[in-house]
Amino acid sequence: MAAGVATLVLGVGAVSSLERTRDAFYEANRFADIFANATRAPRSLLERIEDIPGVLDAEGRILRIAILDMPGMAEPGSLLLVSTPSDDGLNRLHLRLGRMPDPNRLNEVVVSQGFAEAHGLVPGDKVRTLMDGRTREITVTGVAISPEFIYALGPGDMMPDPRRFGIAWIPGEGLAAVRDLEGAFDNLIVKLATGASEARVIAEVDALLEPYGGTGATGRKEQISHAFLDAELQQLRGMARVLPPIFLLVSALLVNMTLGRLVALEREQIGLLKALGYGPGAIVRHYVGFVLAIAAFGIAAGWAAGAWMGAGLAGMYARFFDFPFLLFSRSPDTYAIAALVTTAAAVLGAVNAVRTVAWLPPAVAMAPPAPVRYRRFWGGAVEQLLQARQTSVMVVRHLLRWPLRTLGGVFGISLAVAALVGSLWSFGSGERMIDLSFFRMDRQDVSVVFSGLAPMAAIHEVRRLPGVLRAEPLRVADARIGSGHVTRRIAILGLPEGSDLSRLLAADERPMEVPEQGLVLSEALADILGVGIGDQVTLELLKGDRRTLSVPVREISLGYLGLSASGRLETVNRMLGEGSVFTGARIALDPSQEDAFYADVRETPGSGFLTIQSLSLRKFRETLAQNQTIMISVLAVLAGIIAFGVVYNFIRISLSEQGRELASLRVLGFTRSEVAAILYGEIAVVTLLAQPLGWLVGTGFAVAVVRGFGSELYRIPLVIGPEVYARASLIVLGAALASALLVRGRIARLDMIEVLKTRE
Template structure:
């Protein structure tokens, strides 16, 4: 153990990386989902959500009668533009009503500071913590909001958190931007007055009994709200904040399924290598022990103890690093997602499983070597092993390799003499490369996604959403605003699309015939002209509904006249964000039997006139939300860049651990086995440099062989990750850049070179005299 400590440590580190990734992935997964569950329970987070245009409060009693409903809360939810002093951009406020007095029964707020707005107060509000922090708003601060066309100054009395907005994404945004999107709670009478909703509501949330049948509740609720412009009920899985958190959890679980096995495979291989070497060094002792009557099992147990020791070291380091890192990750998540507290679950079961799996991998790796030691016959074990016999790898007089130097031939013959070991070393190095490919590829993939989404598909600088759909003439009002270069309308209608039992609630986006800003691209990313009738679905939605081009999908429009129709799917297109369904705007309006209406406008802006534009926007009564795609993109890139840097650092570290573990161990063993040979070369007058080259050349060749294998394995690993990361909200395109391959290979090459160079230093300290005096 003493003379093997550095090698044992290298093995233990690889094992620790496996244990740690298991703990980080699963630990953060459990912590995050536990925290979410606890938060949901304590704040009575609703199970079902529905919106309507204007429903009388009397319907609440009816809803309460639905089978399976435990609690009902009606409320008013409206978006409105905010004007915050010192912030040049208009922000969007998402206004939610609190009961006239007291607390909500569902979706309760978690009070961070202050007190809820006074009963019946018209100007007091509670604001979401992240928004308050982004603007330095405190209890007593004021902000202006344009509520239904009337500007009102509001005073903050509370800073709160809500389980409904753990992930608070503004309309049209890719990434939460706390400066431009805030959630604001007001007493119901104040909002009802502002939006002419006295005695009525436009949003209802339900908490269900355990035995409730979700689909039946949706149906009953939709039936009640149908008359009042109901937009269709949906459950948590379609609630934006919940869905994003789900996608994140899914990624964590995908990561913890894919990464740890890589490390455990390498661990098994390294244990095998180190033990085989140790046993070959201790042949004589093994022979002696067997000669004096030790049983094979006792010999096996002796070596198994070493495996146990290395495993304990690896598992111990892995536990410490994994606990620390997964705690760190949980804290990071708590900040990114707005939780009031975090529950860090250090589940003993998880630790036991991680330890057990790792130890099993180590034992598996040790099996062959230990069995070999146990099977050694004492007489043979006490003789030195037979000299290795080599074969020429060419025959006859043709000597294609005769131009190679003898040193190079030595390297090649040595690699071929131990093909299994050479192959496993190559495999180990290639796994390090694969790990990097599977991580670094996301940089290219995300850039590609940004390019497709922002530069090719949604090219607008900004887009407005009206509170309610408006006649097509509204476009002219927007086009006339200062700084608007191009204005392009859109209309969206919420519908339940179904194909047999496959159904999905989506917004069908109607686009004008001549669309140039927000476009629809086909699978080859070429602009698609929307047909005069029929639907165009994104690939992800089509897959979800099991629909192909030419099939017909049943659409049930929620809200308005609740029209149902069978619509042909005329094309399948590419989109990495959301589940998209497109239709020609005129066709959509026609289908809904209504005159031309628009829900919002996409715009190209003149940057020189942005001040005038923003000033004009603040005076527009009809606008409820303004999305700034370019600002959103910048925020997106900023967040991604931060995460990617951490991710790259972590993966480079892990890949280096693998490369180091494999190469350091191989090189040490090689060095020990070939010390005599290397010393002979030194005696013959070869310089240190020449002798080191012999050692390094072998690793260079093995690394070179590992590169294509690593690329291939990385390709597969990345593909598995992409599949694991897919969610309704976004998908990572599977794009492999050449630079990804190049960097992955380069980083591992550097790690290999450094590990080999550490061992190379031993060439300097070779004791020529004593090595030559002893027989092998």
């Protein structure tokens, strides 16, 4: 009961705490609702945007990616330069250290907290950057966090890596001078009034920005930091939905088993009370009150444990996402719901256990139950099959004599196995994602993206860089793809013919060629749009003449990270109405010349940012391992509690029922070990029978988790190997063994004389 309450309070409390913290941080720092990019829009346009119905505030900013040149870091990193917000502006900064930069000193910046901590930066330190081939040294005046970059994901990265990617807020005048954007902006953020139509405002913003190179506005749900945070919250909600029902179901089962035995022992007293005038209602109330007392202890312990674990989990997430504070939720509703559901489970188990005796006539109730009459099952087939010691036959007969209780024990232990199978599979799934994403699809060592378009001849310059073994051009273009009323903003990838460093995989995991015409959609994108091979999709290009095309879907590719659409490089350029150009390259690199390659790239004008596959893989593994270790450890402990509780209760009840028989066997000369083997044999049969059922139910849990946790940012492959079932069973068997050993002392202390004198 305590475990069920704790998991409910833990899951709901952590989700509620993070949502409250996020919303409070967003509100305090005026996090924007709409985001848009343009090439060069005049600041006079802001007045027209603010006049759009539903718009509270609009702010024009300048963004710029610079290459980092940090001491002790051979590989180049990236620094996103953002013009500083005003005191009453949008996406305001929360200073953790130092001060805001002086607007009159254009080389002063405030840096993001994660980046500062990764490099040990404090106010007064210098940071060297390269932009357009020119070196610029900037001075750190402060360290801050922003609601816009709670999850600071670098370009092309899958996980935040503050060592290689950071944010720097710089006075707008200095950034405008660098970008030649005096009196203009290239990034827009908008705050909406409560109840305003986001879709209508986005449409009007797009219309205003289109003449100035607008690439399509997006709502907050598509802002990368918010989207990743929301995906994490979705996982926590899934845990809060799946785990508590398992524990509460087991608690109801245990109450029924234990109380059923207690009622059988007190059958004569119940009959006497009924003869004295007590009705069935009074009998039921007595036992329900007894169970409610137990439930009260479980609820109190669960409240305390859930609040403690929930605060710890929420605090861990708050640190991971760089929240400046944590508003831990202690909503009475959560505690009340946990208490009510637990009480209902306990009462259900109690009523079911007592109903068979409470309505018996007094004379029948006072009479002892008829002795157990064992019989040969299935014409003696059981005995013939065993052909064994009589004690083995006793084990099987006792289990079959109480089939419902036996099935209840099997079911309870199977839920422990299922809880583990439903979580341990994530290890194999993580490795599958890594294998497909890092070794079979994106097989490059380094990806470089330019700050603008490059002519195809430039790929030869890339191939001449030190250490480059192979280089393939890549074209990335923003577009909005749709089918019917469903649309999504994506980046279309243009791949060259015969691409080997960037490969598309079919559903059977075999590489596929990029078709000459049409597009290849990832499974996730095809499912969202509801299209298949041969269907037409609408493609609205967000650059150039912003034409709208109808494009056929040629293939469906495998993919677990993001939504993607790919086509032949020449085809994508033709769609955009541009010549033979590309925006980046994927490179196979000689490891012995990495440092020389990085040094050349730093000094190359036009290089935007680099993604280093080995570093992305390492960060992905670290984050995955941290999350899995915490969650799997919690689930293993909770599953052990289930197995321990079910086995312990099962043995105690069996010992109570068979005390006279076991004592008789001791009198007849059986040793303590032989007597204990009868009880252990029963629990061994029940535990072993529970394993395949637990595997089956756990597989169902895993399927439900995959469907519930999947989002547009990533999908989780379902990979359940034999090792998952083996680990789950070993943990449960260990808990069952510990429980059995705990009861061994009671068997050893069995009072033969006292038991033989007992009437039952």
